[in-house]
Amino acid sequence: QSALTQPPSASGSPGQSVTISCTGTSSDIGGYNLVSWYQQHPGKAPKLMISEVTKRPSGVPDRFSGSRSGNTASLTVSGLQAEDEADYYCSSAAGNSVVFGGGTKLTVL
């Protein structure tokens, strides 16, 4: 399975909104409601931010939202805050496996 495609970087100023895309195929993103997004700060383990395309786990701020259109999923961070600066990874079910995106480094200007 090929990795999902994410932009290597994204940025925004505090208070702005930023959207990170994640492009796959009908064999992964387009075929399963099992798209997730993870946040990883330097030196830390990843943290689940969005599951099943749009669901926000308990404790995740509602500034984070997920969506999907066809074979592309998106993570939107609204009202950017300094602590949102991190790497973000998407993942999707792909048959009996899981495929990740290459990651996007989000910079808060």
Added chain:
Amino acid sequence: EVQLLESGGGLVQPGGSLRLSCAASGFTFSTYGMNWVRQAPGKGLEWLSVIGNAYNTHTTYYAASVKGRFTISRDDSRNTLSLQMSSLRADDTALYYCVRGGNSWRTFDYWGQGILVTVSS
């Protein structure tokens, strides 16, 4: 509180073997699928393997990159997940995470802190 604590990492020569363990606590271990995910230095995440819960008879799946070389197992009586790694290569060098599957085993809701495996002569 869910806790996942990996152990067993270290330096190993190419072609060698290593066994990773993960001690789980804070949840009913037997009812969750458990995964291993790795991250090479400065690189992204790579899913490696899953072992299902007791309800699906501990079904296992592997990524193509490790199939035939790595074996995942679990001991529900000891709340322990393991990964037996053999025929190790330099590109297996990575931080290895023990990860709990959430509502679906393909959603990773809790992660350990990771254990470093370095394959080098």
